[in-house]
Amino acid sequence: MTLEKATSSQWIDVPSFDGKTFKAYLALPPVTPRREPAPGLVVLQEIWGVNAHIRAVADQYASDGYTVLSPDLFWRLQPRVDLGYDDEGTKQAFGYRKAIDLDLADRDIKSTVAVLKAMSTVAGGTAAVGYCMGGMLAYRAAAKAGIDCAVCYYGGGIAQMLDLAPSITAPMALHFGNKDAHITRDHVASIRAALAGRHNVTIDTYAAADHGFNCWARPSYHQQSAALAHGRSLAFFATHLGRDET
Numbered sequence: 001m002t003l004e005k006a007t008s009s010q011w012i013d014v015p016s017f018d019g020k021t022f023k024a025y026l027a028l029p030p031v032t033p034r035r036e037p038a039p040g041l042v043v044l045q046e047i048w049g050v051n052a053h054i055r056a057v058a059d060q061y062a063s064d065g066y067t068v069l070s071p072d073l074f075w076r077l078q079p080r081v082d083l084g085y086d087d088e089g090t091k092q093a094f095g096y097r098k099a100i101d102l103d104l105a106d107r108d109i110k111s112t113v114a115v116l117k118a119m120s121t122v123a124g125g126t127a128a129v130g131y132c133m134g135g136m137l138a139y140r141a142a143a144k145a146g147i148d149c150a151v152c153y154y155g156g157g158i159a160q161m162l163d164l165a166p167s168i169t170a171p172m173a174l175h176f177g178n179k180d181a182h183i184t185r186d187h188v189a190s191i192r193a194a195l196a197g198r199h200n201v202t203i204d205t206y207a208a209a210d211h212g213f214n215c216w217a218r219p220s221y222h223q224q225s226a227a228l229a230h231g232r233s234l235a236f237f238a239t240h241l242g243r244d245e246t
Helices: 052-063 087-099 102-118 133-144 162-167 185-194 223-240
Strands: 008-015 021-028 038-044 067-071 122-131 149-153 172-177 201-206
Touching: 008 052, 008 067, 008 102, 021 052, 021 102, 038 052, 038 102, 038 133, 052 067, 052 122, 067 102, 102 122, 102 133, 122 133, 122 223, 133 149, 133 162, 133 172, 149 223, 162 185, 172 223, 185 201, 201 223
Parallel strands: 038 067, 038 122, 122 149, 149 172, 172 201
Antiparallel strands: 008 021, 021 067
């Protein structure tokens, strides 16, 4: 008996609120003998687009048992941005970050969530996880997109958007590196203060980690912190996206 490739992936169309369509990378979990639907997960990109790394992250979560959809959030500027982490790619990436309309991105994420929830392969809840810019967008999605929970990796800008905190009731987990010069310890402290007293929010910091510590294609990658954060994220999703077994 031979085993097929565990996960499968493809680009699909997502209808936007204004009658257009944009692409999202869909990664499906392994087909199990019981063939049960899986919880849904929206993976939100860094400023380099839904590039090889983000697609690999989506595949990783699919192999963990989730139906994953990663929307192309720069599509209104340039469809299917796929940049590397070299100087030229990073220069272009910051240009896209400066130009993106976050309110439109919020609406595109909400459309992505709606498509994911409607899939026959999805049951048990829908979450968002994001990295860098995507971490900030996952935080915004917790307030605006109708998701069941969110995980935010080093979300730049969250500390400047704490006015959204009262609108967030969904569980959240946030990961920050203590060596991050972009998101300082003062920023993390302000986020803790804004979310204080919430039993469904966890904030973890990583002593040896810098900004971007989860990305193995960047010099700031820190394997130990990335592995620990990924394990914590999986435990968080297992808690908040579980199906009723009764």
